[in-house]
Amino acid sequence: MPKTKTLTIVLGDQLDRESAIFDDFDPQHDIIWMAEVAGESTHVWSHKVRTAFFLSAMRHFRDELREAGRRVDYRELPAKSDGRTKVGGEETLAAALRDAIDRLKPERLAVVHPGYWRVQDDMRRVAEEAGLELVELDDSHFYTTPADFAAHAEGRKQVRLEYFYRELRKRFNVLMDEGDPVGGAWNFDKENRGAFGKKGPGALRQPRRSNPDNTTQAVVDLVNERFADHPGELDDFDWPVTVGDARRALTDFVKHRLPDFGNYQDAMWTDQPWLYHSRLSAALNVKLLNPREVVEAAVAAYHAGDAPLAAVEGFVRQILGWREYVRGVYWNHMPAYLDRNTLGADQPLPAFYWTGETDMACLRDAVGQTLRYGYAHHIQRLMVTGLFAMLLGVDPRRVHEWYLAVYVDAIEWVELPNTLGMSQYADGGLMASKPYCATGKYIDRMSNYCGGCVYDPAKAIGDEACPFTTLYWDFLARHRDRLAGNNRMAMQLKNLDRKAPDEVAAIRRQADALRERLAEAPDKPRA
The missing domain is CATH 1.10.579.10 (DNA Cyclobutane Dipyrimidine Photolyase, subunit A, domain 3)
Structure with missing residues (x-):
């Protein structure tokens, strides 16, 4: 095997074909490293659906990478613990990385900015212990970086979504008309607070299902065996776990539910989990979908006359506005943010x-x-x-x-x-x-x-x-x-x-x- 120059780390929420991690990838000397570890499902008592979604999406992404001719060192989670990556009784991502470094002996590590402060801290600590350089890249999936948010927040007594969102609308020319917001207003909240009334939502077209293939079914079986005592059930698992399925889900939402999304985005109804919502957040958050293509699809529906401005703006604000805003808050205030408790709340969570x-x-x-x-x-x-x-x-x-x-x-x-x-x-x-x-x-x-x-x-x-x-x-x-x-x-x-x-x-x-x-x-x- 050729000498490993860079161990290219791809985390479970970084399944992005266009990731910056691949920009300088050398197929002759670099190896992509991905790992399934039980600790990512046990550091909180993770729902079976959440675990199955991540594992299935990761395995499909691995297969895509290999089909593209890239070397991938991939650790599958066994049905029972093999003890290889245990620390203090728990299998951890950090321990799995140490194991990979021992086996592959890379000259350096590279990773895109993680989605968890805990994981970022682990990556840095493992690299330091191994005496290896850790190259950390900005996540090009997002419109902005944590540094962009910090620059926006500097000098402000309070930081609010509305003003950050307006700044991004202008910067990326989304729903803008010669410097002004399309429709003459930045948001249409007053039009987007409808309820269904006594008759309810009526007959609803169900979102497009992504039926489990053999890879997903194997993951479902694994999760049911390995995490049998975890909450939730997998009988209805139909989340998109590939780019193709995610894009088909986007098309389905824009065509069938976006037009009424704005009016009913705050409404609730018994035994109706989906209503007019997109179900795209999971695919977005593991990077199967790029937020730009999602925003562009919604805006295109408005310009084509297929969805009203209030619905499109309300949806765009969730992607271009809220998603970027909360990420800025997270990275500019962690790790201390995790321990904030202004109201002094101390009750247990009800069973x-x-x-x-x-x-x-x-x-x-x-x-x-x-x-x-x-x-x-x-x-x-x-x-x-x-x-x-x-x-x-x-x-x-x-x-x-x-x-x-x-x-x-x-x-x-x-x-x-x-x-x-x-x-x-x-x-x-x-x-x-x-x-x-x-x-x-x-x-x-x-x-x-x-x-x-x-x-x-x-x-x-x-x-x-x-x-x-x-x-x-x-x-x-x-x-x-x-x-x-x-x-x-x-x-x-x-x-x-x-x-x-x-x-x-x-x-x-x-x-x-x-x-x-x-x-x-x-x-x-x-x-």
Whole structure:
């Protein structure tokens, strides 16, 4: 075998044909290294769907690389631990890399900027221990770099998505008309908050399925055997795991669901997990899809008259705006960001987050759907599962670990700021200008969940009181002093002040009793 010059590391979320890692790849002397390790599924108690998605996408990418004539050193995860890469009882990526260095004896290592601070730290430590240069490349998949975000944030008292998004719209000339936003406005939020009404969404065309091939089925069998006690099920696994399948999923979304995406992007309905959402985040986050092709496809639909501007702009903002913004927050504030807990939340995560067994209809549906598919759309995550955890006062680190574990698209750079910052307000307003708190009436307005629930979203006290509503008023009372200086919370605090002291005291007693009852059912420990 020729001497190895560069061990070219390709991580499980870097399945990008156009990656900068291949720009100077020497097929005669360089080797691509990829590894499946159990630790990436056990450092949080990962959903079977999440693990299967990553492993299947990695194996398909490996096969593409080999067909293109590139040498790939690939470690498949065995059905049972072989003990080769164990450290402290856990198989780790760092240990697998050390093993590869010992076998292949490269002169240097190269890697694209990882999606986890933990992995970046591991790569650097292993390289230093081995006395090897580690070449770290910017991830060309994204529109921006962490340095771009840092430059935008410099000198600003607060950094907000809206202004970063406008900057990127101009810079990349997306939905712009001679320097002005197309349609005369930067966003169309007021048009994008529709609910389905009492009749519901009606007959819905289901998203295109990507049926498992032999490679994927082998992974499904492996995950069911190796991670049998992990949450979730694989009976419905149909996520796109190749570039071709991902692009067909994009075409399907743009044609059949994008036109109504804007109006109904915040709506929810029992037993309807997909509605008008794209299901593209997983493929985007492992780089099977380039965000530019996704944005271009949506914009092209607008120009062709196939989708309204409000829907297209709302979708583009998620890709060009929010996705780039949260990545900037993550890399400019890690690793300290992981430990932020501004609200001092310390409750355990209720056990029903791992089982779906609760009498609250909205949580039963959202968590049950998550456990079945490894998926819930952004409002279910923010205003159902996330809202309840914040109002209850769950330790944000536990909430983060749950979100990272259960969602197929969860990679820490995007999941952590969305969970800890946006959902739990644990960063004190770095990500969002106010806590996203609401009573059960919000859920009632945006879904049909409350119609089939034993609780009344209008009540905060008594046996029929909605736990969301009880905990909402308790949340405002507990954090009144902290929130008093936030202008965006002024109306909510005024509404709290209109309540009689006896009513507030009764609400707080009921909230305390609810916390005590839920704490009796402990959180599922990490594997």
